[in-house]
Amino acid sequence: MPADLSPIDKAKFVAAKRASEFVESGMRVGLGTGSTAAWLVRCLGEMVREEGLRIRGVPTSARTAALARDVGIDVISLDEAKWLDLTIDGADEFDPELNLIKGGGGALLQEKIVATASDQMIVIADAAKEVANLGAFPLPVEVVPFGWQTTQALLSETLEAMDVMGREITLRMNGERPYVTDEGNYIVDLHLGRIGNARQLALILNQMPGVVENGLFVDICDRVIVGHGDGRIELRDINAGTVTEDRMEFVEDDNLFRDL
Incomplete structure (x- = not known):
């Protein structure tokens, strides 16, 4: 495991890496905004370069669009995509029903439009984002x-x-x-x-x-993937009512960390 990454960044990385396994060639994918979503974009970019993954990404902010293009993802607008197979994004909080608070990064409007125009939404987060009741985060x-x-x-x-x-x-x-x-x-x-x-x-x-929009995402999220600093991963599926656990091993020369 790279020594220069904090436990919180390691948690974000393993959640993003696990979420990237749900992405298949041919998909139209909503790309979230924020530090955790940025890990996901990097993971997908590596899959595009190294594995020949073919996807079209719909970013939820200008900064996500710039990062996606930098890592080699084909970027299109939501109007071009019309409908998405999957959106993967972070969250500022999530509760036991997988309701969310989003918008800490300032992109809540595009994030909600993209998420609701998707067949499913996966949220990637570190364990600190889990709360019994929403509201501690503004x-x-x-x-x-x-x-x-x-x-x-x-x-x-x-x-x-x-x-x-x-x-x-x-x-x-x-x-x-x-x-x-x-x-x-x-x-x-x-x-x-x-x-x-x-x-x-x-x-x-x-x-x-x-009011244009608010940051409460209710009945939108289908799965939450929670990452931990030691490599543990929890996948919570609200539709199936299941919680599964896994662990990811790190390697020192992981391509994602070379330019950090």
Whole structure:
């Protein structure tokens, strides 16, 4: 096992490597955004170069698109693909029902569109992302810049009637300026602590004028692959109701680590 990788990076790598085994030639694959999804893109790139894997990838952000092209994956738009066989992405949190909070990387809108346009979604994560109840990670909500402060006030008022522990709302910043998504929108983060009813909250948030999308992914994920720093892997299948375990051995000269 490469000595310069932290346990958390090793956990992300083994989860991504295991998920790559679900990808077959001819597939149209949604490619997620974030540090764990970046490992998946690298794994798939190696399969393209070394094994002749032929896939078309639909990235969920500009930075994922750039990485995919760099590693040799054929990149197309969702409009070109029309429908996907599989999407593989990370998550900021997942609960026992495989409901998710996503959007820590700022790409929640494209991520949700791509995931829901897929036959199945696999989430790859390290064990720290597992929670009993969603909400410890701030819930991202993408909003249009016009009147965003009014939208934030409406969100605050709405949260008063929701089953949540906290109600603080902050505008995500990029230095001294608001963070801007690939679609030109802002993100406000809801610091809720605990979400009692994720499905209800997701529906109510998306009914609000000014809200584009929220980071609650409910009934979208089919499998979660959890990686551990010692090479252990857990695969949880919500449809089959199964949990399987495996272990991955590392080699010092793994191609994926040569340029890290």
